[in-house]
Amino acid sequence: MKKASTARRGRHASAWKSVVLSREQQFSLKRAALLREAGRAFSLRGYHNTSLEDVAKTLDVTKAALYYYVKNKQEILFECHMLSLDFGDEAMKYCEENGKTGLEKILLLVDKYVRTITSEMGSFAVLGEYYALEPHNKAIVGKRRDKFDRAFRKLIAEGLSDGTVRAVDPKLTVFFFMGSINWMTRWFTPEGSASGEEIARQLVDLVKGALRAR
Amino acid sequence: MKKASTARRGRHASAWKSVVLSREQQFSLKRAALLREAGRAFSLRGYHNTSLEDVAKTLDVTKAALYYYVKNKQEILFECHMLSLDFGDEAMKYCEENGKTGLEKILLLVDKYVRTITSEMGSFAVLGEYYALEPHNKAIVGKRRDKFDRAFRKLIAEGLSDGTVRAVDPKLTVFFFMGSINWMTRWFTPEGSASGEEIARQLVDLVKGALRAR
Amino acid sequence: MKKASTARRGRHASAWKSVVLSREQQFSLKRAALLREAGRAFSLRGYHNTSLEDVAKTLDVTKAALYYYVKNKQEILFECHMLSLDFGDEAMKYCEENGKTGLEKILLLVDKYVRTITSEMGSFAVLGEYYALEPHNKAIVGKRRDKFDRAFRKLIAEGLSDGTVRAVDPKLTVFFFMGSINWMTRWFTPEGSASGEEIARQLVDLVKGALRAR
Amino acid sequence: MKKASTARRGRHASAWKSVVLSREQQFSLKRAALLREAGRAFSLRGYHNTSLEDVAKTLDVTKAALYYYVKNKQEILFECHMLSLDFGDEAMKYCEENGKTGLEKILLLVDKYVRTITSEMGSFAVLGEYYALEPHNKAIVGKRRDKFDRAFRKLIAEGLSDGTVRAVDPKLTVFFFMGSINWMTRWFTPEGSASGEEIARQLVDLVKGALRAR
DNA sequence: AATGAATGAGGGTTCATTCAT
DNA sequence: TATGAATGAACCCTCATTCAT
Numbered sequence: 001m002k003k004a005s006t007a008r009r010g011r012h013a014s015a016w017k018s019v020v021l022s023r024e025q026q027f028s029l030k031r032a033a034l035l036r037e038a039g040r041a042f043s044l045r046g047y048h049n050t051s052l053e054d055v056a057k058t059l060d061v062t063k064a065a066l067y068y069y070v071k072n073k074q075e076i077l078f079e080c081h082m083l084s085l086d087f088g089d090e091a092m093k094y095c096e097e098n099g100k101t102g103l104e105k106i107l108l109l110v111d112k113y114v115r116t117i118t119s120e121m122g123s124f125a126v127l128g129e130y131y132a133l134e135p136h137n138k139a140i141v142g143k144r145r146d147k148f149d150r151a152f153r154k155l156i157a158e159g160l161s162d163g164t165v166r167a168v169d170p171k172l173t174v175f176f177f178m179g180s181i182n183w184m185t186r187w188f189t190p191e192g193s194a195s196g197e198e199i200a201r202q203l204v205d206l207v208k209g210a211l212r213a214r
Numbered sequence: 215m216k217k218a219s220t221a222r223r224g225r226h227a228s229a230w231k232s233v234v235l236s237r238e239q240q241f242s243l244k245r246a247a248l249l250r251e252a253g254r255a256f257s258l259r260g261y262h263n264t265s266l267e268d269v270a271k272t273l274d275v276t277k278a279a280l281y282y283y284v285k286n287k288q289e290i291l292f293e294c295h296m297l298s299l300d301f302g303d304e305a306m307k308y309c310e311e312n313g314k315t316g317l318e319k320i321l322l323l324v325d326k327y328v329r330t331i332t333s334e335m336g337s338f339a340v341l342g343e344y345y346a347l348e349p350h351n352k353a354i355v356g357k358r359r360d361k362f363d364r365a366f367r368k369l370i371a372e373g374l375s376d377g378t379v380r381a382v383d384p385k386l387t388v389f390f391f392m393g394s395i396n397w398m399t400r401w402f403t404p405e406g407s408a409s410g411e412e413i414a415r416q417l418v419d420l421v422k423g424a425l426r427a428r
Numbered sequence: 429m430k431k432a433s434t435a436r437r438g439r440h441a442s443a444w445k446s447v448v449l450s451r452e453q454q455f456s457l458k459r460a461a462l463l464r465e466a467g468r469a470f471s472l473r474g475y476h477n478t479s480l481e482d483v484a485k486t487l488d489v490t491k492a493a494l495y496y497y498v499k500n501k502q503e504i505l506f507e508c509h510m511l512s513l514d515f516g517d518e519a520m521k522y523c524e525e526n527g528k529t530g531l532e533k534i535l536l537l538v539d540k541y542v543r544t545i546t547s548e549m550g551s552f553a554v555l556g557e558y559y560a561l562e563p564h565n566k567a568i569v570g571k572r573r574d575k576f577d578r579a580f581r582k583l584i585a586e587g588l589s590d591g592t593v594r595a596v597d598p599k600l601t602v603f604f605f606m607g608s609i610n611w612m613t614r615w616f617t618p619e620g621s622a623s624g625e626e627i628a629r630q631l632v633d634l635v636k637g638a639l640r641a642r
Numbered sequence: 643m644k645k646a647s648t649a650r651r652g653r654h655a656s657a658w659k660s661v662v663l664s665r666e667q668q669f670s671l672k673r674a675a676l677l678r679e680a681g682r683a684f685s686l687r688g689y690h691n692t693s694l695e696d697v698a699k700t701l702d703v704t705k706a707a708l709y710y711y712v713k714n715k716q717e718i719l720f721e722c723h724m725l726s727l728d729f730g731d732e733a734m735k736y737c738e739e740n741g742k743t744g745l746e747k748i749l750l751l752v753d754k755y756v757r758t759i760t761s762e763m764g765s766f767a768v769l770g771e772y773y774a775l776e777p778h779n780k781a782i783v784g785k786r787r788d789k790f791d792r793a794f795r796k797l798i799a800e801g802l803s804d805g806t807v808r809a810v811d812p813k814l815t816v817f818f819f820m821g822s823i824n825w826m827t828r829w830f831t832p833e834g835s836a837s838g839e840e841i842a843r844q845l846v847d848l849v850k851g852a853l854r855a856r
Numbered sequence: 857a858a859t860g861a862a863t864g865a866g867g868g869t870t871c872a873t874t875c876a877t
Numbered sequence: 878t879a880t881g882a883a884t885g886a887a888c889c890c891t892c893a894t895t896c897a898t
Binding site: 455472473475476477480556557558559560565594596597599600601603604605607608610611612614615621622626627630631633634635637638639640642 | 686687688689690691733770771772773774808810811813814815817818819820821822823824825826828829835840841844845847848849851852853854856
């Protein structure tokens with residue numbers, strides 16, 4: 001009896017929720033789903049290699065319906081980039097708040113970022129499609145990315161000052177590590193042999209080995 | 215005497231030849247230029263974002279003229295991939311012949327490969343456009359790339375055996391380093407602040423730090 | 429009573445339906461029109477000499493709109509062939525059911541087929557464009573055509589057995605007659621001096637004269 | 643010895659001939675070969691389905707070389723049509739000179755024409771590609787064809803007058819027979835089971851049966 | 857809120873044709 | 878005489894985008 005009632009409640013709850021969700025909430029949820037699926041496809045097959053028809057099919061709607069949620073294909077790409085950058089900023093904020101030394105912060109950053117990228121949410125880390133952005137958007141994204149890169153370099157500088165990081169070129173080092181991370185979207189799949197956690201742990205280990213001063 | 219004269223004539227002949235190129239040579243040169251320019255564009259702006267018209271324009275010919283040298287746009291992409299893989303194989307061969315220990319070989323490999331990629335010749339390292347290959351070609355390229363990855367892993371295993379490399383996951387480590395390298399095509403330009411040599415040196419340094427056993 | 433009322437309603441419904449066509453019906457009608465116009469053009473000017481632009485213009489739509497109804501230019505040709513073969517099969521079935529002797533069946537076949545070809549419906553009898561079919565489709569069409577030819581020959585054989593047809597080579601005879609018929613698409617126009625009925629009557633008369641045993 | 647000398651003479655003769663042929667003769671021979679091969683291809687695969695590259699390949703020269711012998715692809719088609727019409731006229735002249743009655747002439751015409759079409763020389767009876775002629779040429783060819791058709795009809799009329807042909811519609815009858823003949827280029831091959839002679843005999847037999855008055 | 861239908865722009869490809877050599 | 882190389886026009890096809898319903 002209890003079971004039945006729970007079940008009923010469960011059913012009611014979800015049924016209710018789908019009714020009770022405000023229009024704006026529904027809209028947001030659907031839009032988010034659209035961005036997620038599109039981003040996943042973009043980062044897997046590339047922007048120009050993914051048609052809106054493809055995206056629509058994974059959402060079980062028609063191509064035309066997408067235009068209710070976004071203005072453009074370009075807007076999708078732009079938003080995906082922004083979300084992806086949000087992830088970076090979050091990881092950056094997290095590591096700055098929780099790390100003590102420069103090295104510690106760097107390792108926290110890598111760990112957090114890789115975990116995000118490999119989680120379901122982060123599957124649309126489409127950083128690879130930078131060139132597909134139209135000039136205006138490219139400028140915005142570029143600026144934010146530069147900012148992120150500079151913050152990353154600052155962490156390295158911090159490590160150099162506090163003696164936890166050995167002498168390396170901050171700029172190139174950031175490029176190298178970001179390459180390792182961004183390239184993941186090309187080979188990582190949730191079904192693969194290595195889990196996101198494992199990958200994060202291994203990369204952290206590698207970075208530690210590469211940067212740690214002795 | 216006769217020999218000498220022949221040799222002299224031979225030298226003259228080839229000197230002449232190098233000025234007045236044979237038709238086949240001209241053909242090869244033009245084809246190579248086509249591949250180079252196309253590859254450069256592909257790796258900069260993406261395969262689908264680069265029209266043959268664009269490529270033709272940089273070569274100062276008509277779109278149609280390209281079809282005298284290649285069968286397809288797809289063939290261009292495929293050939294670029296193969297050339298890029300050739301570079302990898304050369305680097306691999308080089309390091310296996312000249313390195314002693316596992317670690318040494320790895321460092322030689324990274325050094326050689328990065329130098330190639332950043333040299334003028336390597337401007338068409340379009341490894342990013344894997345998904346744009348049609349199935350048949352994708353299979354071929356995929357196989358070769360896997361082979362390269364396996365050889366790379368083997369170097370790591372070798373280092374593990376001979377004690378020059380510390381305990382790391384070979385598979386993931388290869389992915390990480392290849393990411394660093396492949397990602398270079400996204401930010402490297404000959405005009406940039408860092409030269410190819412410098413980049414190679416820095417990455418080698420980083421890899422050494424990351425892998426070296428103590 | 430209920431029945432009657434239902435029937436009445438039914439009639440109303442269908443009357444209504446025939447005015448306000450369902451989407452599927454509209455789609456089918458438009459597709460049929462597309463095939464008809466394309467087929468007419470193909471058989472008049474040839475497949476390769478007819479651009480989709482031409483076809484689109486006669487339908488007052490854009491070239492691109494055609495792709496909503498067919499996959500390919502090739503699909504258009506193929507479907508026209510199949511429709512044309514359907515006509516042949518229908519005529520064959522008709523003559524086998526309604527004719528008594530071999531000769532009678534042959535004459536019925538010729539009569540029916542010619543009437544169909546010359547009617548509005550049959551305007552896309554593009555049998556001449558066989559070579560423009562791509563291999564796969566050519567095989568399918570070829571098989572069906574062979575089947576028709578064999579059935580035709582069988583009618584002649586039947587006439588030979590029952591004594592209504594004089595000694596002729598079945599295979600060549602079929603080729604000759606099919607030539608007369610297929611060639612019609614080259615000179616027949618609805619505006620011409622001879623009507624479809626007249627043509628059918630004359631050809632039947634000729635065939636009778638040519639085949640009848642005495 | 644005699645043998646050797648003959649051989650030598652033979653060799654000389656042909657070698658000589660190829661030297662001694664006047665430029666104009668060589669030109670004419672090659673041009674004729676070009677027309678023959680092109681015509682063969684046109685009537686087999688259609689005008690637009692046959693590229694000059696194809697034609698050039700069968701002659702073992704380059705596409706560009708063809709332009710030394712003809713002005714145009716269109717000129718090739720036109721000349722083929724004219725040659726084909728020449729064959730018709732020859733057959734017509736032959737039958738008029740050698741036949742007595744109307745029917746006799748008709749049968750001679752059919753016999754001669756079919757034999758020509760099926761012989762090596764006549765393989766380029768490309769009458770099917772009428773629509774591919776450009777307006778000016780189409781007018782010329784159309785006129786000659788009409789003239790031939792009228793002459794054919796006249797033979798029928800003659801047969802009607804002299805009582806050797808039964809009552810048929812001259813115009814349609816001509817169309818029917820020409821269809822049988824023209825359609826042959828679609829199915830006849832020298833390697834096929836029926837020889838040209840056999841086909842001619844059978845068609846003559848059929849025509850006789852169809853037209854003969856009793 | 858979503859769909860069917862249509863469009864326009866752009867890209868890849870073919871091919872007849874030209875021309876210097 | 879014949880070739881290699883190149884061109885321009887035309888064509889098929891895809892796809893992001895729009896709009897009435």
